[in-house]
Amino acid sequence: MSTRLRGRPELYTSYGQEMSLLNTRAKALGVLAILAVAVYLPMGMEDDLLRVLNTGLVFAIGAIGLNLLTGYAGQVSLGHAFFIGVGAYTAAALSGDPDGRYIGFGITNPLIWVPAAGLVAAACGLLIAPLATRLRGLYLAIVTLGLVFIGQYFFIEWRSLSGGAQVGREAATPILFGADLTRAGAFSEEQKLFWFFLVLLVIFAVLARNIARSKIGRAFAAIRDRDIAAGVMGVELSRYKLIAFGLSSFYAGVAGSLMFVASGTLGPEQFGLLLSVQFIAMVLIGGVATISGAIMGAMLIAMLPRIASELPHYLPFLSRSPIDSPNIFEFELIAYGALIVAFLLFEPRGLFGIWLRIRTYWKSFPFSY
Numbered sequence: 001m002s003t004r005l006r007g008r009p010e011l012y013t014s015y016g017q018e019m020s021l022l023n024t025r026a027k028a029l030g031v032l033a034i035l036a037v038a039v040y041l042p043m044g045m046e047d048d049l050l051r052v053l054n055t056g057l058v059f060a061i062g063a064i065g066l067n068l069l070t071g072y073a074g075q076v077s078l079g080h081a082f083f084i085g086v087g088a089y090t091a092a093a094l095s096g097d098p099d100g101r102y103i104g105f106g107i108t109n110p111l112i113w114v115p116a117a118g119l120v121a122a123a124c125g126l127l128i129a130p131l132a133t134r135l136r137g138l139y140l141a142i143v144t145l146g147l148v149f150i151g152q153y154f155f156i157e158w159r160s161l162s163g164g165a166q167v168g169r170e171a172a173t174p175i176l177f178g179a180d181l182t183r184a185g186a187f188s189e190e191q192k193l194f195w196f197f198l199v200l201l202v203i204f205a206v207l208a209r210n211i212a213r214s215k216i217g218r219a220f221a222a223i224r225d226r227d228i229a230a231g232v233m234g235v236e237l238s239r240y241k242l243i244a245f246g247l248s249s250f251y252a253g254v255a256g257s258l259m260f261v262a263s264g265t266l267g268p269e270q271f272g273l274l275l276s277v278q279f280i281a282m283v284l285i286g287g288v289a290t291i292s293g294a295i296m297g298a299m300l301i302a303m304l305p306r307i308a309s310e311l312p313h314y315l316p317f318l319s320r321s322p323i324d325s326p327n328i329f330e331f332e333l334i335a336y337g338a339l340i341v342a343f344l345l346f347e348p349r350g351l352f353g354i355w356l357r358i359r360t361y362w363k364s365f366p367f368s369y
Contacts, residue, residue, distance in 0.1 A: 019213050021206070021209060021210070021213070035202070038198055039195070039198070041053075041194075042187075042190070042191040042194045042195065043191075047188055047189075047190040047191075049306075050188075050190035050191065050194055051190055051262060052302055052303055052305075052306050053194060053299075053302070054190060054193050054194050054197055054262055055259075055262075055302040056298050056299040056301075056302030056303065057194070057197035057198055057200075057201050057298075058197055058255050058258045058259050059255070059259075059278075059279075059282060059298035059299075059301060059302050060201055060205075060282075060294060060295040060298035060299065061200065061201055061204050061251055061254055061255040061258070062080065062084060062251060062252050062254075062255030062256070062259075062279055062282075062298075063279055063282040063283055063286065063294040063295070063297060063298040064204060064205060064208045064251055064291055064294045064295070065080075065208075065247065065248045065249070065250065065251020065252050065254075065255070066080050066248055066251075066252070066279050066280070066282070066283050066294075067208075067283050067286075067288065067289065067290070067291070067293075067294040068208060068211065068212070068220070068244060068247050068248050068251070069244045069245060069247070069248035070248075070280075070283055070288070071224075071283055071288040071289035071290070071294075072212055072217060072220040072221060072224065072244070072289050073220040073223055073224055073240070073241065073244035074220075074223055074224025074225070074227075075132070075136070075140060075223075075241060075244055075245070076136075076137065076138075076140055076141045076144075077132075077140070077141070077144040077245075077248065078141050078142075078144045078145040078148065078273075078276045078277075078280065079128075079143075079144030079145060079146075079147035079148055079151075079276065080248075080252050080275070080276050080279045080280075081148050081151070081271045081272060081273070081275035081276040081279070082124075082147040082148050082150070082151035082271065083121045083124060083125060083248070083249045083252035083253055083256070084121075084252045084253070084255055084256035084259065084271060084275065085151055085152075085155055085256060085268075085270075085271035086117075086120055086121040086124050086151070086249075086252075086253055086256065087117035087118060087120070087121045087252060087253030087254060087255065087256030087257045088117070088171070088172075088256035088257060088259060088260060088266050088271070089155065089161055089162060089256075089266075090113070090116060090117040090120040090121070090253065090256075090257065091113045091114065091116070091117040091171070091172035091256070091257030091258075092169055092170065092171055092172050092260075092266065093105065093161060094107045094112065094113040094116055094117075094172070095107055095108050095113050095171075095172035095173045096169070096170065096172075101163075102160055102161060102162075102163055102169045103160055103161050108172075108173045108174070108175040109175060109176065110172070110174040110175075110176055110181075110196075110257075111176070113172055113257060114200070114254055114257050114258065115254070117172075117253045117254060117256060117257035118250040118251070118253040118254040118257070119250065119253070120253060121249045121250060121252055121253025121254075121256065122246045122247075122249045122250035122253060124249060125245045125246050125248065125249025125250070125252075126242060126245065126246045126249070128147065128245065129241065129242045129245035129246065130238075130242070131143065132144065132241075132245060133237070133238050133241040133242060133245075136227070145273070145276075148271070148272060148273055148276055149273075151271060152268055152269075152271060152272060155268035155271060156268045162267070162268050163267070164268070165267070165268055165269060166267065166269070167267065168265050168266055168267030168268075169265070169266065169267075170264060170265060171260035171261055171263065171264055171265060171266050172257055172258075172260075172261060173261075174193075174196065174261055176196070179192075181193055181196055181261075182261065182262070182264065189262070190262070193261065193262055197258060200254070200258070201295070204251060204254065205291050205295065208251075208291050209291050211247065212289075212291070216240065216243060219235050219236075219240045220240060220244060221289075222235050223235060223237060223240055223241065224289075274333075277336060278301055278336065280340070281297070281301055281336050281339060281340050282294060282297035282298045282300075282301050283297060284297070284340050284343055284344065284350060285297040285300060285301070285339050285340065285343050285350050285351060286298065286300070286350045286351050286352060287349050287350035287351060287352030287353060288348075288349070288350065290349075290350075290352045292352060292355075293349075293350050293351060293352030296350075296351040296352065296355075297350060297351060300339075300351070301336075304332060304335055304336075305332055308328040308329075308331050308332045308335070309328060311328055311331065312328060318331060
């Protein structure tokens with residue numbers, strides 16, 4: 001017997017069902033259907049579109065990590081790009097040629113360098129967290145913003161690791177069970193990477209969802225809603241803020257290790273403020289404190305450059321050249337800010353909120369008013 005009242009979404013009489021991973025049959029069937037479509041999707045799609053989706057899948061892992069920190073724990077961070085850079089260079093160093101110009105250990109198995117990149121980024125997050133946990137709000141945002149500029153300086157100057165500005169180095173090479181995922185075979189490079197990224201996204205999304213519904217997740221929510229009251233009730237603020245920074249940094253490191261696998265190269269200039277703004281946009285546009293919202297926001301931001309590239313066909317005054325103005329690159333920058341403002345004003349719950357409205361409407365149809 002179902003303990004959810006029919007036609008009333010998110011209204012339960014059983015705490016156990018409310019906290020379960022897939023608490024309704026419709027939700028379970030919906031998730032299975034989405035995964036089935038996603039697995040089959042690469043078979044009928046062109047590689048250039050798959051490349052956009054691959055970027056979205058990797059972005060989603062990083063966005064989930066930022067959502068754990070900012071959405072669930074309420075700790076505003078503008079330093080996500082720094083931890084992504086740490087993960088990217090850790091993976092590149094582990095996978096790199098030991099006899100090459102840059103630091104390399106020749107470990108090409110992603111089952112080693114992906115978690116290693118996350119752990120190194122998490123270690124950096126835990127080192128910084130004791131300072132950050134003493135602050136909140138705007139002050140915390142400014143401190144984490146400083147990480148981006150400090151990180152870029154070290155990435156540029158540490159040439160044996162990064163290759164220096166405007167030069168860069170090769171990204172990590174994923175060779176899984178003897179198969180190079182960046183080389184075409186029975187399946188194209190983009191198809192193999194899509195399935196690889198999809199599996200990782202599912203794993204990390206389920207892990208984050210379990211964290212959110214655990215004791216740690218409830219502590220995060222208490223700190224976010226009223227940290228003073230949470231402390232009075234016995235929640236160890238410093239401990240759980242430390243955990244939030246560590247988890248967020250781990251996810252960022254994993255995303256960074258994968259972000260440049262398809263392109264094959266990375267450079268210090270790619271881990272600037274714009275990347276942090278993009279991840280903030282993913283969280284705000286997708287939906288704060290929702291795992292599915294973070295995934296939807298990441299997919300939208302990943303598709304934005306592709307959408308912008310098509311605009312000159314419909315808006316002739318836009319130029320494709322970065323020298324001429326106005327151009328599609330300027331439009332892309334404006335779009336990030338415009339989308340954030342629009343969603344904050346008209347739909348603060350983001351794309352997840354829009355989906356919730358649609359779902360609620362059809363669940364209560366024809367009495368939707």
